[in-house]
Amino acid sequence: MEALKFSRNDIDELAGHFEAISQKVPLHPIMTNRDYDFAVRALNALLDAGAADEGHKLAPLADALGEFVGDYDEAHYRLPDAAPADVLKYLMMENDVKQSDLPEIGSQGVVSEILNGKRELNTRQIAALSKRFNVSPAVFFPA
Numbered sequence: 238m239e240a241l242k243f244s245r246n247d248i249d250e251l252a253g254h255f256e257a258i259s260q261k262v263p264l265h266p267i268m269t270n271r272d273y274d275f276a277v278r279a280l281n282a283l284l285d286a287g288a289a290d291e292g293h294k295l296a297p298l299a300d301a302l303g304e305f306v307g308d309y310d311e312a313h314y315r316l317p318d319a320a321p322a323d324v325l326k327y328l329m330m331e332n333d334v335k336q337s338d339l340p341e342i343g344s345q346g347v348v349s350e351i352l353n354g355k356r357e358l359n360t361r362q363i364a365a366l367s368k369r370f371n372v373s374p375a376v377f378f379p380a
Contacts, residue, residue: 262302267309276306277373284374289364296360307375321358321377322351328370341365 243251258264262279263272280302288299319327329335336348342362350356358366358377367374 258298262298263305264301265305267305273306273309273313276302276309280306280374281368284364284368289361291360300360303374306373307378310373310375320354320379321363322354324376325358325366326352328366328372332370339366339369341369 255264262283263276267273267276280299283295283299283302286295287293288295290296293299329339336345336352339348342348342351342358342365347356351358351362363374363377366372366377
């Protein structure tokens with residue numbers, strides 16, 4: 238496999254783009270609570286803009302940022318190991334929400350399949366649930 242080579246102009250152009258993007262979205266491992274808060278706000282903004290849809294142009298950026306947020310969560314806010322369906326069941330119970338109260342996820346049948354482990358949550362559903370219950374999307378990723 239041939240090594241990729243960048244010209245000086247390529248490096249300057251990439252650095253400029255990276256700097257501009259990094260002012261809006263942290264593209265590095267999160268090290269502080271302040272960086273974490275910024276990253277979560279940026280992730281929520283991306284999800285609100287439609288990046289939860291796998292076909293959206295910014296979906297890979299949201300995925301990468303979600304990984305950084307998830308890594309920080311795992312290192313600093315260790316949650317008990319729980320399947321995404323169990324997390325959803327808990328949030329529904331704590332918020333007195335029924336299956337029929339989650340149209341943003343799908344029909345009551347779809348919600349039932351998710352809760353019974355017959356179907357997995359997709360990124361759009363995770364974005365909607367994290368917004369509805371005001372939790373990090375990372376809580377829906379299996380440990």
